[in-house]
Amino acid sequence: MSKTILIGSPNSGKSLLFNRLTGLNQKVANFPGITVNINAGKSLAHPSNEFLDFPGAYSLQTISGEEKVAVDAFYTALNDPETSTVVCVVDVTRLEKGLIFALQVINACAEHKKPLIIAANMIDVLEQHSMNMDIAKLEKALGVPVIAVSAKSGSGLEQLQDRAINHQQLPSAYSSDIIASDESLIHRQAQQLATDFGPKGDLLINAQTKLDEFFLHSWFGGLSFLVIMYLLFQSIFTWAAPVMDGVEGTLQLMAEFILPLLPAGVVSDFTADALFGGIGAFLVFVPQIFVLTLVVGMLEDSGYLARAAVICHKPLRLFGLTGKSFIPMLSSVACAIPGIYAARTVDSPRKRWLTYLAIPLMPCSARLPVYSLLIAAFIPASNMFGGLIGWQGLAMFGIYVFGIVCGLLVTALVSKTNKAMQSDLPFVLEMPPYRLPSWRPLLRNAWSRSKHFVTKAGKVIFLVTVVIWLLGYFPNQGADLGESWLGTMGQWIEPAFAPFGLDWKYGVAILTSFLAREVFVGTLGTLFGIEGGEENIISLAEHIQNSGLPVGAGFALLVFFSIALQCVSTLAVLRKETGSWRLPTQLFVSYSILAYAAAWLTFVIVQAVAG
């Protein structure tokens, strides 16, 4: 199989182009450096050809870890005999910047004898503003094919795919010393090419500046940031609620239809308690994960996230971090794993390390089912200000803020007391143009994240649910949960959780959640299912309300889950990124102790206030 390398400077639209060429669903974002792994996919038009999407790089001379990964891999791929062509993606709205990198790629391809094509992307933006550029003359000047494409509208992609498999002419070096130290020479050459053949006028940059004047304004900017972040969390409840009700209703209908068909006994009890009670309770929360991924994706795609990084830079610096830490931290709100990978874009090693400390405390989507369940059980579903603000949404916002504040306090404390890796890199961040989000890839990404969440977590939840159900059902066929094997084991661990008002059922659910947080909901659903007997088809939140759990214990659980690092995958990825088990072990132990202590304190305070 032949391979085509896709390379380009950050934010050139390369990932969206890759998705259009291969039909794959890679995360696309309008933020410099979002591709952190090399993705591969077969060409839709020519399946014998495979496209490889490389992380964006400003230069073949690297200064950050992320760029080094990309550039080393690029040179390795250039030496691979299977690599047939290189496609360098250039954003025509910022032609000069793209050409600085493209000129280096031309020389690298000439040296390694690989054919090269330049994809002049975002040509649709020029057309929209009645601007144009001279593609033919640029092609002649560079000595390599230049194809005008729009990854967004799809124009020119057919021609690009055909050329990718047919183009065999090797490029000549544009200048003999481009990869030499005189970077001003390459800049002058790129500038000249952009002036001679690029689009004329300041229309696009002026429009961008107008929006920046609002979104980065000292007051309006901060206010709009807070409103956007608040709407993000409010949408998790308001947009997802009808779908969640639909999922819950469907599961209930299915249970009412299926259960009477089954003979009374073990099979019927298992289906009701473990399948509908355990796994069903978890599935109800999937629409929220879909909405969260969709809204974060919209913010990334619009170009707003880079502005948010600028707004957050000064405040984050107080906590030892940088504005660039904001992107991995916000990605971690969806899932810590992409957040950890995105931390490669933090070029300062010290600030990247501090960002790793904050990431596990960000309120990830695996915490969402736990938070939603506890909020539904303890916070009334009423509104204020004529339905504008819901108490449950406000509570969700509060617990999210709590996790973020904990993360910042930890980094501030460590930053003040630990002076490791003091040499630092300054803050330089490119401002991408504002764009209307591309809905199709966003929806596909949200769908695939939800599917991945169900399939990945679903397997663990199914296994844990079956084990928990077997231990809770036998030896007395579900007659008395307290007398079951699980009940006996639960009594042993109950003293550990009694200080914050939890009985053994919650203790078992917490212990199983150390595999993955969302297992808590499935385990609890199964346990209440066994206990509830025939009346188990009510929502888990109602079960919790009926169980008489003190309000202090509910808040203690929220605090515990917002701090504890209960995710095997996060620990494994942290180990991969840092090269040792040291940091994951330190974080796991210290966050477990902190979570326990904070939960106990919360219980004591809330119970004292609640009387």
Next chain:
Amino acid sequence: MTLWDLKQGTSATVQSFVSSLESSYRTRLSELGFHPGESISCVLSPSLGAPKLYRVNNSVYSLDDSVASLIEVGTQVGTGK
């Protein structure tokens, strides 16, 4: 004066880098367009010491004081706003 001193709406030509700036970062800044002889304009200067926005040709970059104060520029052109 340094790039950080540039007022919003004004521009100036880069003259040199302060010697304490690491060479790898000097190279990167040059590749981004902040090299001696290039005209840079300050498009946005928020208050409270937040990073400022600088335009180099058709690209805009945000730089904080830790780096913008290491780039020395010539006479400021324009009155600013």
